[in-house]
Amino acid sequence: MRLNHLARMATCVAMLVLLAGCAPKSYSVRHPVPSENLVFGTAPPATAITLVDARAPSDRVFSSGVLPASLTVEGAPLDPSGYLARNLQAELVSRGLQTQVGNAGDALPKLEMTTFRVQNHRANGFSPFVTLTFLGGDLVTPAGKQRLGVFVKRGKVPVWSFDEVIEPTFNQPLSLATKELAAKIAARLHGARSSDADVDRLTAKIATRGDDSYLDVYALGFTNNPKAVAPLAGLARDPDEYVRLAAISSLGTLGANDQLDLLKSIYRDGNLWQDRAMALKAIGDLDSTEADAFLAEQQAALQAKAGDKEADWTLQIVRLYL
Structure with a gap:
């Protein structure tokens, strides 16, 4: 029994060392x-x-x-x-x-x-x-x-x-x-807001795709120009994870209330936690009656799962807004 206990302790120590790396x-x-x-x-x-x-x-x-x-x-x-x-x-x-x-x-x-x-x-x-x-x-x-x-x-x-x-x-x-x-x-x-020309320039640059394209997607949101909403909505389901997350986030930054249904669908149907979390962040950004009601509804559901890692992380996002 003592040997088994020591073996388990050694395994735990090894796992901690591996985690810290x-x-x-x-x-x-x-x-x-x-x-x-x-x-x-x-x-x-x-x-x-x-x-x-x-x-x-x-x-x-x-x-x-x-x-x-x-x-x-x-x-x-x-x-x-x-x-x-x-x-x-x-x-x-x-x-x-x-x-x-x-x-x-x-x-x-x-x-x-x-x-x-x-x-x-x-x-x-x-x-x-x-x-x-x-x-x-x-x-x-x-x-x-x-x-x-x-x-x-x-x-x-x-x-x-x-x-x-x-x-x-x-x-x-x-x-x-x-x-x-x-x-x-x-x-x-x-x-x-930035000019339409800035939106066009960034959209064309994103189309060529490089290692840091997601930074340009974020920059589209930072233009504060509604013209950026359409290209961002098209990127919100992009196969590139960080391009996709940047697009979802930026729809919120732009206050794209006409994209609330898209953001709700990503939150409800997204396979990855980060997609769902970013969609909820963007919904919080919209600051509309409907968006706030949806956020409050999800907060209640998440609180019922307290202790779950992903639920706790998501609640931290919700608390930025409520």
Whole structure:
């Protein structure tokens, strides 16, 4: 019996070692590169945005998961509110909106950041290292509050070292989250959108397909231009996983309420969790009475499955909006 017990313990230890796969305790990430060649067609007056860190005490761990590791940027621990303020400002300015984003004061417009974190997962030593990036808050203006949410899912199997996961599972999702939030703020504060020519350029580029085509699909959503809805709807069932997820997400970013039935069908019939999860995220983005009712209905059903990994992950997305 004792030998069997020791054998089981040895097996468990071996499995843990295999799962970790020499995973580091810290990753060094970079600041995002602001968007290029995607200037909004409006030039509103200079705007100052106050960013308030309104995260609950229980939601202040920025990096967590089955392989816990801290994140640093420029040699220092990543400060979520400072990181977001700096890069949100850089993105808005790069797109032609003269904007200052600061962490002091209470002036409007104000972004109350309620969620900003990265959660990782890895099923075993041969499976992808996956990150789920969540960003959310309330944009407060004299007209009231508007809830904004962002969710990005990425994964990479490290072959030689865990350094290979930093760009696809940390840098790119953090960049996309910042860019999506910037596009949503620009739309709500200024009605800002990119030109039809930008939509045509990106659509033509996506048709040629490269390794990073999914980034161009996300960029279609960041145009805030309704002309991008049709090509994105066509990509929402694309065989390429990350192109497909980017298209589904971007329909929400554009507020494509005419695509609600498509998003519902993806949520109900999608074979993969990530497709269903991204569809629910996009439905939350729509911010309509029908979309909110559907989201609340799914929240109740998911809460009944508490403890199930995928249900718990999906509930985290729903909570960005409800």
